[in-house]
Amino acid sequence: MACDVLVLGAGMVGTCTALQLARRGHSVALVDRRPPGRETSYGNAGIIQREAVEPYAFPREWASVFDVAFKRGIDVNYHFSALPAVLPRLARYWHASAPARYAPIAQAYSRLIEHCLTEHQALMDESGAGDLVRKEGYHFAFRTPAAMEQAVARAADLARRYGVRHALLDSDALARAEPGLRRPMAGALHWLDPWSVNDPGALVARYARRFAELGGQVVEADASGLRPVGGGWQVQTAAGPLAARHAVVALGPWADPLIAPLGYRLPLFVKRGYHRHYRGGPGLRLPLLDAERGLVLAPMAQGMRITTGAEFARIGAPATPVQLDKAEAAARELLDLPQPVEPEPWMGNRPCTVDMKPVIGPAPQHPGLWFNFGHAHQGFTLGPVSGRLLAEMIEGSPPVVDPAPYSAARF
């Protein structure tokens, strides 16, 4: 079996890469050990974050660093056993978050985010996925006026520098917009540009179905046996070896174990996150970030999804959903939540890099090998544009944005 390109990993990033290549007429196999969209890209908050022009920085104020270190908030947790491996990476993450270093990172990031809606729109149109999406933005809600005031100043700054739009809702306006809320809030920022998807895994599955309609092969196989053969790349499948001139590593949080044996030591780590659904009750119209507690409430086809912030742990370490327990308690202050749908919470891994930018482009030492991973908090948002950029680089056609800031060679 042979094709032009093997795309390894069928999350949002890999599926969009495969679809973008197939739309351009290439023969592509999309390889995953599970059906498309069943890992991180299934369990996120489903927000296509057009407002997230700047990536999630490590806190720089000492008070916030101590909050993290002493696990004072619900938004961050860590395993002591993971610290020896993760601390050097967190130190680099903290270093990259200093204002002077962060500014060009944010500039580069915003150039990708700029295209997220148009690229999703094009794929949604082709895939018949319009029924999964709400184009009404989402709310950053605040419990205290002081927190709101700070966020309003930042939103005004982002509006000025990047043109992202928001509206301010006072306490009454938020209560009118979300009548299900059971306690008065100080107010909310309504980000107007983002979209939200009521079943993120289903959107990936629709993109994969479109890919198959265009002649792409969706192959269930383990990518870990990837090896160079005869000027190309090959993986083993149940039906025999599958070979191509190019291979794209789009394994999200699992990229490291595949590329490390090839000699790539990239500073990657994961931020784990949890979710659980709650069915019934008055619910919400739009997703809502409880900004001072650090949890998201997102209305989904499966029920109200509560998602948590970051947990620093080894990727395969047992689940410790302490943040979800606290997030559930905080959410119950805001909404009448019936009992959870699932007996156990879902857990996923945000694939992160120390400088907050994804890795998109050629593997520096292996012709025909390409990287597309490390999209951290916004991989669901960025899949289509990142996939387009990589497809253009493989083809050698003019890229939608300058790929230099995302090169693996920067580390």
Ligand SMILES: Cc1cc2nc3c(=O)[nH]c(=O)nc-3n(C[C@H](O)[C@H](O)[C@H](O)COP(=O)(O)OP(=O)(O)OC[C@H]3O[C@@H](n4cnc5c(N)ncnc54)[C@H](O)[C@@H]3O)c2cc1C
């Ligand atoms: C709680 C939470 C909330 C989030 N909310 C948002 C949000 O609202 N908006 C947003 O933009 N982003 C959000 N994110 C981030 C987003 O979900 C991720 O950035 C994105 O899903 C990463 O996509 P991916 O395709 O790189 O990885 P994945 O979706 O994890 O895909 C990787 C694929 O590789 C496959 N794979 C791994 N190893 C192998 C192997 N050996 N062989 C074959 N296949 C393999 C896996 O099965 C998987 O399908 C959130 C994340 C979390 C955890």
